[in-house]
Amino acid sequence: MARGAWSARLAQGDRRILFLAVAATVAFPLLWPLNLPIRVSREARAFHAEIEGVEPGRVILLSFDYEPDTMAELDPMSLAVLRHAFRRGVRVLVMTTYAGGVGIAERVLAQAAAENGRTYGTDYAFLGYNPDFSATILRMGESLRGAYPTDHYGHPTGELSLLQGVDRYADIPLVVTISSSALSEYWVIWAGGKYHARIVAGNTAIQAVLIYPFLQTGQLAGMLGGLKGAAEYERLIGRDGAGVRGMDAQSLAHFLIVLFILLGNLGFLLQRRAARAREASP
């Protein structure tokens, strides 16, 4: 009887206790960092090498393909990529395929530009949001100024010094998509497949598993996956940020989740055994 009650508690315990345990596990390392080691993956190194390989003064395209719901995972990535590019003197053209990405892109861009003393129009520009990502990605292969006649603030793109001599993917050595959805795939399909743009992608953890095949075939030149990918990139550029700060909490919480899975399954097995024993007894 006692064992049955114990196993039932394991299998059907109060969820709120689990929520509290997760909250405590996440909060503890944020308040008292453990500095657990972070191993940098091959795909993150490839991503880093792509930005490192762009000549200073050239213009890369960075698309904020996410909205506030995934900021926690992707903001650290975007910020790290911008810091890396600006530090190297690479100029950045920024856009978003989501209306909800406008405010995010403006905030992250302003922070990275201010830290590195970059000037709008010369070192970076924000094209803003365009409806219909498919038409936008395709049109930019023919004419960037055709897709975006003005930037987000209404300046004609043809007058931006950043865009002198830059009007299509062929003029851009690298396209960076930081995405929470299948947008990375569409960049691969249209910008990469049709216009042969070189692409690297940063994705949410959930999306990353679907993006790996494109890395294997070389359709993507590099990839960052989730907060872990952001932390790896921060380590590669030698500037820790929200990604690295969050990794202790991530690691501890993963241990806790594994423990919950083991306990839940143990409870389930004990309950099943107890039920079988009851059926077998006369």
Added chain:
Amino acid sequence: MSAADLGVVVAALLTLAVFSFLYRDNPFYRFAESLLVGVSAGYYVVHYFDAGVVRKFWVPVVQQGQLWLLPGGVLGLLMLARLHPRGQWISRFAIAFYVAAWSGYLIPSVLQERILRQVAGTFLPAAGTTSVGALLAAVLVLLGVAAILVYFYFSAEHRGLLGAASRVGILFLMVGFGASFGYTVMGRLSLLIGRFQFLLQDLPASLRHISH
């Protein structure tokens, strides 16, 4: 007190209101949820109107006289016919155009980049690799793809060799689902970590600014 600091405090209160749902449903949670829906709707309506109607239609057609864009605007207007029960059929012209255009530029590209390139990618690593580890990984990928394809082959009973290959396919699928689940856990925890970073690091900083 700056507007940014005030915004952080309001955001923190709303975050706590949403978290309160984990205990049980309550008015604070419902208020935060309704506020999110309302603010989001307002935000998106303004952005979509500005980006779609003003920048893509009004400015080029009316102000710059690019009349060749007019048919696109008319098709867009036809979509609004869906709002009236008797005029819904009119919107089908616009939908038909949109579906046809999407199919036209999506189907060939997807076939090429997501199917043919991926099929080739299943074999390519084995052809170009020299290290034993990479070769084994390539063989494993090839076996996995073949076994999973057998699992989804329903025109013959899964017995004998076909049954064995199908069971191997299930194993590969389970590994795939496991990886996907692991990444999902990581993603969800990242969102929680983001909120906790906000509550434990950004909020105290704003409160200090306000108190000084």
